[in-house]
Amino acid sequence: MNDPIEILKNEPVPLERLRQRLMSEGQAEGIVDAVYCHVDSPLGELFLAATRLGVVRLGFSHETDAPDLVARDVGPRVLEAPSRPAVHTPAPDSPLAVLGNARIELAEYFAGMRRAFDVPIDLRMTGFRAEVVTALAGIEYGQRRSYKELAAALGNPGATRAVGSACANNPIPIFLPCHRVVRSDGTWGNYRGGPDAKTYLLELEAA
Amino acid sequence: MEPFENLIQIHGEAVWRVCRALVPPNDVDDAWQETFLAALRAYRTGRPVNPRAWLIGIAHNKCADIHRRRYREPIAITDPGAHLDPVPPPQEPNPVWEAVARLSQKQRQVIAYRYLADLAYRQIAGILGGTEAAARRAGADGMKNLRAMMSLEFMEVEEE
Numbered sequence: 001m002n003d004p005i006e007i008l009k010n011e012p013v014p015l016e017r018l019r020q021r022l023m024s025e026g027q028a029e030g031i032v033d034a035v036y037c038h039v040d041s042p043l044g045e046l047f048l049a050a051t052r053l054g055v056v057r058l059g060f061s062h063e064t065d066a067p068d069l070v071a072r073d074v075g076p077r078v079l080e081a082p083s084r085p086a087v088h089t090p091a092p093d094s095p096l097a098v099l100g101n102a103r104i105e106l107a108e109y110f111a112g113m114r115r116a117f118d119v120p121i122d123l124r125m126t127g128f129r130a131e132v133v134t135a136l137a138g139i140e141y142g143q144r145r146s147y148k149e150l151a152a153a154l155g156n157p158g159a160t161r162a163v164g165s166a167c168a169n170n171p172i173p174i175f176l177p178c179h180r181v182v183r184s185d186g187t188w189g190n191y192r193g194g195p196d197a198k199t200y201l202l203e204l205e206a207a
Numbered sequence: 208m209e210p211f212e213n214l215i216q217i218h219g220e221a222v223w224r225v226c227r228a229l230v231p232p233n234d235v236d237d238a239w240q241e242t243f244l245a246a247l248r249a250y251r252t253g254r255p256v257n258p259r260a261w262l263i264g265i266a267h268n269k270c271a272d273i274h275r276r277r278y279r280e281p282i283a284i285t286d287p288g289a290h291l292d293p294v295p296p297p298q299e300p301n302p303v304w305e306a307v308a309r310l311s312q313k314q315r316q317v318i319a320y321r322y323l324a325d326l327a328y329r330q331i332a333g334i335l336g337g338t339e340a341a342a343r344r345a346g347a348d349g350m351k352n353l354r355a356m357m358s359l360e361f362m363e364v365e366e367e
Contacts, residue, residue, distance in 0.1 A: 004357050005322045007303045011227075013220040018236060022215070022243050031247055036212075071210040076250055078210035 020082040027094045033075035035095040036067060039103055041110055042204075043197045048106070049078070050099040054120035057171050060193040073124040073171070106174070112207065115141035117175050124171070128159070132166035136176040142205040146184040168192060174201070208254045211247055218262050219243075221324045225263055228307050228319035229270040234277075241269040260330040263320055267334050306356040314349030321346050 026032045034056055036049035047059035047066040051074055059066030071078045081099055090096040101119045108114035121137075123130060131154055139145050147167070151159040167178040173192060179201040183189045191198035219239075226238035242265045255261035307315055313335070320331045321342075328346070332339040 004303045004306065004353050007301070008224060008228075008307070008323060011224070011301060011304075013223045014236075015215075015219050015223070018219065018223065018239050018243075019215060021236070021240055022247070025240065025244055026247050029244070029248075067210045067212065071208060076208035076211055077247055078212055079215075080212045 016082060019080075023079055023082060023096065024090075026077075026079065027090060027096060031077055032079055032095055033077040034070050035079050035081050035099050036070060037081040037099060037103065039106065041106070042200060043193055046106070048099065048102055050095050050102055051122045052093050052095050052098060054098060054122035055102045055172055055175055056122040056124060058173055058175060060173075060197065063192075069171075074122075102175075109174070110204070112204065119175070121172060121175060128154075128156070128162060129166040129169065132163050133170050133172075133176050133178070136167070136170070136178055136181070139177055139180045141177075144180050144182050144202070147181055147189070148184050150181055164189070177201075180205075208250070211250050214246065214250075214258050214262065215243065218259050221259065222262050222266050224323040225266050225319045226270060227304065228315055228323060229266075230273050231277075232304075234273050238266065238270050238273055241272070242266040245269065257330065259324060260326055260333070263324050263326060263330075264334050267316070267320075303353075303357065306353055309356065310349050310352055313345050314352065317342055317345040318349040318353065322350075 023032070023035070034049050034051045036047060036057075038045050039048055040046075044061040046061070047057070047063065048055070049057040049066070049070045056074055057066060057070050059069075067078060067080075081096060090100070098119065105114055105117050105119050109117070123133065125133070132150065135150060135154055145153075147160045147163045148157070151157055151163045154163070156162075163181070167181050168190060170176055170178040170192075173179065179191060179193075179198045181189070188195065188198050188202065222242055223235065223239050226235045226242070230238050242262065245265050246262055307318065310318065316335060317331055320326045320334065321328065326334075328339045328342045331342045331346075335342060
């Protein structure tokens, strides 16, 4: 005879159904700080997180601490979006609805069908770094700026390194296009997603 | 504080099994839901020292609430709009869960917390009140009763 406890522990748990209902009721009550999902892309699996105010983080596949950073920045009540789409359409200002829009726009971007993002950005930072990553949104699709030019445009021509550092720590790459910032000598410089990812994005936008 | 998601992934199944042991099959999803909603509401400031024990403590109270509600309301009022899945998929009848349901309440709770949620007897005593030794005794008696009921069940099968 088998151990009765083993039999009990082997019964499958309907976790997906439970999670879906928790997400739905938690959002209705307004107690979900952020939701996230993983999406397939030509750059590998991307981590995408949103609050009800906007996209709050995009992480590349090696950035396994991305959920922890979201919890640190917006609060610990962070849930993973269920893999099945919700039975009911989420309320338009809910984190899940923002995440859904961000996913769609990202897929359109990679398909070459979108040149600018409409989904709002929820930027959880202040000071010069916030100025830098906000200015990124002004660099249009297919355009490039050097770190030096960006520093000058922000009225701080000596701050090239600070601009580089702000770009390196951009919480929402692609949506805030730090890949469009390159070195003055024409080489492409560093990218958190890796040099191949930066090449891919610049070539996608040049096509 | 770590994302609340981690708590669901690490402890979600154990909490469900505890609820499965403590409330009737049709109430298990509600008990799990009320437990995690209450935990989500409270998960704002300060990480619980032991998340597993914290969640099981909440589940303990929510399951007791469900028993009280059912006792007070002999006619269940069901609102079909209250759930995403108005018709929960039928649970496979499982003789071990039925045996667990026949244990005394105390033994059932201790078996669930000790063996399905892997809590220490010290933590179980903290949830139930009473001493660690009493919890340990209820656990041993519960396992003995469970095995006795199971061997009866399986003897009938073996004799065929």
